[in-house]
Amino acid sequence: MNPYAGTLKRLQDAFYSGRTRPLKFRINQLRSLSRFLKENRNLLLDTLAQDLNKPSFEAELSEIVLCEEEIQLALNNLHKWVKDEPVEKNLVTQLDSAFIRKEPYGVALIIAPWNYPLNLLLVPLVGAIAAGNCVVLKPSEVSKSMEQVIAEVLPRYLDQNCFATVLGGPREATLLLKNKFDYIFFTGSPTVGRIVMAAASQHLTPITLELGGKNPCYVDDNCDPQTVANRVAWFRFFNAGQTCVAPDYVLCSPETREKLLPALQRAVTQFYGKDPQCSPDLARIISPKHFLRLRGLLGSGRVALGGQSDEQERYIAPTVLVDVKETDPVMQEEIFGPILPILTVGGVEEAIAFIRKREKPLALFAFSNDSKVVNKVLEQTSSGTFGGNDGFMFMTIISMPFGGVGHSGMGKYHGKFTFDTFSHGRGCLLRSPHLEFINKFRYPPYAPGRQGLLVWLLKHKLSLPCSIL
Numbered sequence: 105m106n107p108y109a110g111t112l113k114r115l116q117d118a119f120y121s122g123r124t125r126p127l128k129f130r131i132n133q134l135r136s137l138s139r140f141l142k143e144n145r146n147l148l149l150d151t152l153a154q155d156l157n158k159p160s161f162e163a164e165l166s167e168i169v170l171c172e173e174e175i176q177l178a179l180n181n182l183h184k185w186v187k188d189e190p191v192e193k194n195l196v197t198q199l200d201s202a203f204i205r206k207e208p209y210g211v212a213l214i215i216a217p218w219n220y221p222l223n224l225l226l227v228p229l230v231g232a233i234a235a236g237n238c239v240v241l242k243p244s245e246v247s248k249s250m251e252q253v254i255a256e257v258l259p260r261y262l263d264q265n266c267f268a269t270v271l272g273g274p275r276e277a278t279l280l281l282k283n284k285f286d287y288i289f290f291t292g293s294p295t296v297g298r299i300v301m302a303a304a305s306q307h308l309t310p311i312t313l314e315l316g317g318k319n320p321c322y323v324d325d326n327c328d329p330q331t332v333a334n335r336v337a338w339f340r341f342f343n344a345g346q347t348c349v350a351p352d353y354v355l356c357s358p359e360t361r362e363k364l365l366p367a368l369q370r371a372v373t374q375f376y377g378k379d380p381q382c383s384p385d386l387a388r389i390i391s392p393k394h395f396l397r398l399r400g401l402l403g404s405g406r407v408a409l410g411g412q413s414d415e416q417e418r419y420i421a422p423t424v425l426v427d428v429k430e431t432d433p434v435m436q437e438e439i440f441g442p443i444l445p446i447l448t449v450g451g452v453e454e455a456i457a458f459i460r461k462r463e464k465p466l467a468l469f470a471f472s473n474d475s476k477v478v479n480k481v482l483e484q485t486s487s488g489t490f491g492g493n494d495g496f497m498f499m500t501i502i503s504m505p506f507g508g509v510g511h512s513g514m515g516k517y518h519g520k521f522t523f524d525t526f527s528h529g530r531g532c533l534l535r536s537p538h539l540e541f542i543n544k545f546r547y548p549p550y551a552p553g554r555q556g557l558l559v560w561l562l563k564h565k566l567s568l569p570c571s572i573l
């Protein structure tokens with residue numbers, strides 16, 4: 105039994121009817137999406153508070169404003185993005201029309217996680233709409249309140265023939281993935297990423313994988329400890345650490361660690377007060393399962409700061425761990441919570457060796473007053489994204505590609521890159537049905553002299569904008 109066959113058929117029919125192709129349709133849907141954000145702002149903020157106790161300051165910045173920015177950018181530039189892109193021609197095709205057509209794939213599937221349940225569903229959707237696709241949205245079942253809003257409120261704003269939402273968890277997603285999609289955009293864990301990729305391979309469906317991992321953060325001796333502590337703490341404890349691009353662990357010398365610890369303590373007290381559990385500015389852990397997982401990780405090494413937890417509230421205090429060994433549980437998995445281990449290394453060389461021994465992370469951070477040190481880390485490592493002297497501020501620049509590399513994912517998006525992700529670049533050559541005399545020298549019987557001429561014509565280019573079509 106395939107419970108999604110009807111939905112898929114409806115969207116496929118709409119796509120082949122050409123409904124999503126006109127620029128006007130895409131612009132209308134994007135404007136509607138913008139209205140959805142505007143008219144439901146309070147509902148969305150309340151919903152994020154219900155699921156994650158997400159402070160409205162953090163929710164506005166990371167969920168709503170970034171989506172609005174993406175929509176605005178697409179609305180401002182869509183007329184340029186959709187244009188055929190002319191390509192350089194050789195002398196043989198000089199009279200022809202050669203270009204790249206930005207073609208929508210068809211019906212795309214977007215699967216999202218729970219940590220930024222609005223942003224990670226809508227930002228890919230903006231590019232998918234802009235590129236002219238129909239879309240099935242699969243929000244996370246873990247962020248239950250947002251899943252409900254996506255199911256009940258969002259459809260009022262989008263064309264029902266072209267956009268659908270499928271609810272549920274792994275069981276429903278497994279059934280959904282048995283269907284043939286034209287594109288799959290997945291954000292989530294590497295474990296589920298493998299499952300999704302295997303399912304996509306059955307239909308040879310192109311795929312983007314936005315995954316997670318452990319993001320190293322190197323802190324050089326040459327730094328101002330308080331500045332580094334403020335920046336690392338904010339990005340680590342933002343959304344209670346449930347951010348794929350958050351610094352996962354710090355690498356520094358034993359001397360710098362001793363300076364960072366009191367500075368981190370000051371930063372945490374300044375941000376969240378003496379008792380962070382009473383702070384309105386600290387989110388909660390999404391579910392009892394994740395709470396228990398994180399509480400288990402508090403046993404790695406020694407608690408230098410924080411360490412308190414409250415199961416009832418799914419609260420984990422902003423915590424710093426020291427004396428952590430590479431083999432400890434906290435170093436075996438992505439932490440995805442408000443826990444920051446500090447591991448000591450002899451210097452930048454050792455930190456780079458430590459990073460290179462592991463999977464390529466989604467984000468990597470280096471802090472130093474010496475730009476040579478930051479550049480050294482940048483040059484001698486690889487990661488999806490890189491932050492020098494700050495956390496994931498790069499997420500606010502939507503003209504920058506965002507995506508993983510290796511174990512942290514494949515493909516990139518944000519801004520124009522999302523449009524490109526959801527567009528097939530179709531190479532097109534349109535020739536004249538006439539002028540057959542030009543083609544004569546390519547047909548058999550082949551003569552040696554003609555081969556030389558043809559090779560010469562193919563190798564040479566003229567940059568004339570000339571075409572006969």
Ligand code: NAD
Pocket residue numbers: 215216217218219220224242243244245246272273274277278281291292293294295296297299300314315316317347348438440466508513
């Ligand atoms: P997850 O992989 O458990 O779930 C992601 C989505 O996949 C959900 O919608 C879920 O319902 C669905 N899913 C679960 N099991 C499935 C299966 N067997 N088949 C198909 N779909 C299935 O991830 P999560 O716990 O929701 O999110 C946390 C992970 O996501 C972390 O690893 C984090 O780093 C990563 N993440 C990455 C990014 C990024 O942009 N690269 C952003 C946010 C989160």
